[in-house]
Amino acid sequence: MSRCQSGLCHIATIMFAGAPILLVASLILVTGCDQVQNPEADATTQVQSPAHDDHGHDDHGHDEHEHDDHEHDDHEHDDHGHDDHGHDDHGHDDHGHGHELPATVEAAIKQLKKVTNQVRAALKDGETGKADSLVHSIGHLIEDLNEKIASADVEQKVKDAATAASEKIFDAYGELDSVLHGAKEEIENLQFSDFGPAITKATKTLESLLLEAKEAVTGETAEDKKPKEKEAAEQNPADSEKPSEKSAE
Incomplete structure (x- = not known):
């Protein structure tokens, strides 16, 4: 009986002495698992990050498109300014210069x-x-x-x-x-x-x-015109005789 008791006591002593070692081993094991899982999480984060960046880039592109639309509106505003030229023409007429020369x-x-x-x-x-x-x-x-x-x-x-x-x-x-x-x-x-x-x-x-x-x-x-008129009358004697004929009648 004494030998058995001595063996049990020896086993118990070994168990109590090894408990801290088991505890430390368990902590190391748990930590290692976390480290294995974290790279996967990091990889997931890295995969999601570009997608988020892409989304932001798309938003930026959308903003640029809206900016282009704004520039297009500005161009239309310039066209309106060109129409103002008609207003200038109107003012030109108001000052009395619109008449034809x-x-x-x-x-x-x-x-x-x-x-x-x-x-x-x-x-x-x-x-x-x-x-x-x-x-x-x-x-x-x-x-x-x-x-x-x-x-x-x-x-x-x-x-x-x-x-x-x-x-x-x-x-x-x-x-x-x-x-x-x-x-x-x-x-x-x-x-x-x-x-x-x-x-x-x-x-x-x-x-x-x-x-x-x-x-x-x-x-x-003016002096040159008189001989021409006289020549024209001599070339048409019938016309010059008409008044005399009428007077004779």
């Missing part, structure tokens, strides 16, 4: 005289705003007239004289325009007679140069 030098001088009379009447009636608009229209008329003179088939000296006359008219109306945009007292005391004589004289010079230009182009004067 004369087709010939003769028509331009005729219109110049007409507008000059309108300016004179407007200032006489105290309508300075109307006079100012008319003065601006004359500025455009003079510019067009100078272009017509430059392209006319006449001698250069005639062109130079006609251009100088038109520039005198332009300068006179420029001084008139300065007064119209000056002080209130100057506007109230403004009279067309302060500028009228210079404008009228230059306009008459233009008309005489126009007559000279016509003669240069056609090669005939």
Whole structure:
């Protein structure tokens, strides 16, 4: 009995002594399993991460698409700005410059005289705003007239004289325009007679140069026309005899 008891005691001693070792081994085993599982979790995380990034990239691409749409809207806004050009054209008409310019030098001088009379009447009636608009229209008329003179088939000296006359008219109306945009007292005391004589004289010079230009182009004067009319009457004696025949009857 004593030997058995001694053997049992020896086994018990070994078990109690090995318990801590078993505990440590168990902890190591559990830790190792966790480490084996964690790489799988990390791999799962790594697999999910790119997908998340891809999603974010898609969102970014979607934002870029919306940005492109916004730029497209901006382009449409620019088109709208182009339509505003029509508004500018409207403003151009409001200032009295939307009228058609004369087709010939003769028509331009005729219109110049007409507008000059309108300016004179407007200032006489105290309508300075109307006079100012008319003065601006004359500025455009003079510019067009100078272009017509430059392209006319006449001698250069005639062109130079006609251009100088038109520039005198332009300068006179420029001084008139300065007064119209000056002080209130100057506007109230403004009279067309302060500028009228210079404008009228230059306009008459233009008309005489126009007559000279016509003669240069056609090669005939007023005196040359009379013999031609006489020749035409001699070539048609029947027409010239009709009045005498009627008187005889």
